[in-house]
Amino acid sequence: MSPSPDPVTSPGVxxxxxxxxxxxxxxxxxxxxxxxxxxxxxxSFSVISILSGCMTxxxxxxxxxxxxxxxxxxxxxxxxxxCVGLALAEVTSxxxxxxALYYMADRLGGRRWGWYTGWLNLLGxxxxxxxxxxxxxxxxxxxxxxxxxxxxxxxxxxxIFCVILLLHAVLNLFGVRLVSxxxxxxxxxxxxxxxxxxxxxxxxxxSHQSPSFVFTEFVNDTGWDNPLYVAAIGLLLAQYTFxxxxxxxxxxxxxxxxxxxxxxxxxxxxxxxxxAGFVLLAGLTFAIQDYDxxxxxxxxxxxxxxxxxxxxxxxxxxxxxxxxxxQLFCGNAEVAAASRMVFAFSRDKALPGSALWRKxxxxxxxxxxxxxxxxAVACVLALPSLYSATAYGAVTAINVIGIxxxxxxxxxLRLRAGDRFQPGPWNLGKWSKxxxxxxxxxxxxxxVLFCLPQSSPVTVDTMNYASVALAxxxxxxxxxxxxxxxxxxxxxxxxxxxxxxxxxxxGIV
Numbered sequence: 104m105s106p107s108p109d110p111v112t113s114p115g116v117x118x119x120x121x122x123x124x125x126x127x128x129x130x131x132x133x134x135x136x137x138x139x140x141x142x143x144x145x146x147s148f149s150v151i152s153i154l155s156g157c158m159t160x161x162x163x164x165x166x167x168x169x170x171x172x173x174x175x176x177x178x179x180x181x182x183x184x185x186c187v188g189l190a191l192a193e194v195t196s197x198x199x200x201x202x203a204l205y206y207m208a209d210r211l212g213g214r215r216w217g218w219y220t221g222w223l224n225l226l227g228x229x230x231x232x233x234x235x236x237x238x239x240x241x242x243x244x245x246x247x248x249x250x251x252x253x254x255x256x257x258x259x260x261x262x263i264f265c266v267i268l269l270l271h272a273v274l275n276l277f278g279v280r281l282v283s284x285x286x287x288x289x290x291x292x293x294x295x296x297x298x299x300x301x302x303x304x305x306x307x308x309x310s311h312q313s314p315s316f317v318f319t320e321f322v323n324d325t326g327w328d329n330p331l332y333v334a335a336i337g338l339l340l341a342q343y344t345f346x347x348x349x350x351x352x353x354x355x356x357x358x359x360x361x362x363x364x365x366x367x368x369x370x371x372x373x374x375x376x377x378x379a380g381f382v383l384l385a386g387l388t389f390a391i392q393d394y395d396x397x398x399x400x401x402x403x404x405x406x407x408x409x410x411x412x413x414x415x416x417x418x419x420x421x422x423x424x425x426x427x428x429x430q431l432f433c434g435n436a437e438v439a440a441a442s443r444m445v446f447a448f449s450r451d452k453a454l455p456g457s458a459l460w461r462k463x464x465x466x467x468x469x470x471x472x473x474x475x476x477x478x479a480v481a482c483v484l485a486l487p488s489l490y491s492a493t494a495y496g497a498v499t500a501i502n503v504i505g506i507x508x509x510x511x512x513x514x515x516l517r518l519r520a521g522d523r524f525q526p527g528p529w530n531l532g533k534w535s536k537x538x539x540x541x542x543x544x545x546x547x548x549x550x551v552l553f554c555l556p557q558s559s560p561v562t563v564d565t566m567n568y569a570s571v572a573l574a575x576x577x578x579x580x581x582x583x584x585x586x587x588x589x590x591x592x593x594x595x596x597x598x599x600x601x602x603x604x605x606x607x608x609x610g611i612v
Contacts, residue, residue, distance in 0.1 A: 129594025133470035140364035142283035148370035152433030153380040156344025159238035162405040169322025170336030180341035181377035192366035196527030203352035207513035222580035227443035227506025232481035240264035245402040266544035289432035301386030308413035326559030328465035348357035350440035366529035446470035511546035
């Protein structure tokens with residue numbers, strides 16, 4: 104394989120028999136392999152969804168560092184996330200299964216590594232559904248406010264949220280082919296949407312902010328005095344958006360030539376989102392007419408106020424609709440990824456009621472029960488938003504704190520495994536270690552960072568609940584480990600020797 108920093112498979116490498124490879128990894132193929140390489144890239148790109156993450160958290164970024172942190176933070180975080188994606192893609196190529204992160208950790212580190220990685224990944228995925236679809240509900244309320252004077256109270260927003268969850272559940276029940284088609288449409292919708300939004304905001308408004316404002320203006324409304332601390336927590340906007348690219352790995356068992364396509368899907372989704380997201384953030388920030396009024400928008404969504412001030416009600420409504428549709432694409436893709444994680448984790452008997460959640464429809468070859476469980480848990484996670492505006496930030500924190508560490512664990516274990524790790528057809532060559540260690544260090548830093556309080560003084564309403572969420576899931580996972588440890592386990596196959604050696608090294612076998 105090429106040792107260059109641009110890891111690609113050689114043209115002469117034949118496609119791997121993915122069904123045979125899956126059996127070698129210990130699983131009987133039961134899901135329909137109907138997704139191509141573009142569809143696999145599209146699902147991760149749709150889950151990252153710059154029109155969801157950037158727009159939903161833009162208001163947070165305006166107070167936690169302002170334009171300078173939003174723009175330069177996006178550029179810096181994107182570079183480090185690309186390292187994480189490259190390192191994770193290499194391990195995905197070796198272990199292309201729906202279980203993805205936890206299966207990799209299990210093989211390379213042992214059962215307990217797989218167990219805790221799986222619970223962190225699952226928490227992050229379910230939190231992401233709640234965060235994405237509740238964000239879509241907020242934007243839908245803002246759109247209805249502009250069009251018909253609708254008042255988006257917490258109760259009404261929750262109803263919209265539940266309708267969106269129901270829509271995504273139903274769409275996912277039709278099978279992976281429809282999911283793949285919708286994700287492919289989503290790619291072009293997102294790219295065209297960014298082009299239309301930025302282009303319109305560049306042309307129509309009579310006035311724009313100066314480049315010095317966009318790239319150097321620092322705003323601190325967090326209550327903390329240290330500008331470095333404020334800039335650090337302001338990175339949440341970018342780090343939250345750059346999550347979910349493990350969707351390509353979770354859909355491996357439904358992707359042709361997955362050992363290459365899933366790896367490429369992860370990396371491509373990150374760098375395309377990196378470029379398009381920077382353009383979107385810059386376009387929005389240049390078009391701000393009144394910074395304070397934008398932050399205090401009656402719509403509850405600062406980007407909606409930017410569109411309203413610059414384009415008028417009709418123009419703002421039209422572009423808000425573009426954003427809402429993009430968010431719906433994003434939430435639908437996330438439900439697909441989360442349900443495959445539920446299916447895979449249940450297949451290895453890790454969840455309560457695993458026998459139900461691992462069932463696959465004979466007609467659509469879709470894990471129906473896993474889809475319904477995913478949206479039901481997401482609904483429960485968002486229920487506190489009925490009583491506290493802080494709750495949505497807590498859901499966002501749950502997503503980030505759950506999923507981000509889970510990305511680094513397989514990479515760390517791959518580095519620890521050394522020559523015992525057998526690379527797949529897509530690998531980093533000599534760049535594997537430097538990129539891998541960069542990814543691990545970055546994830547360690549942001550995991551600590553996002554447990555820190557974001558506002559001062561720290562009260563019940565301003566508390567950062569990420570650390571609480573992390574502690575709760577680790578405690579629950581530990582308790583359940585003692586209940587399910589005798590039944591949980593990935594299949595015993597020829598590949599078992601990897602895990603056996605890892606456990607011997609840890610002294611737990």
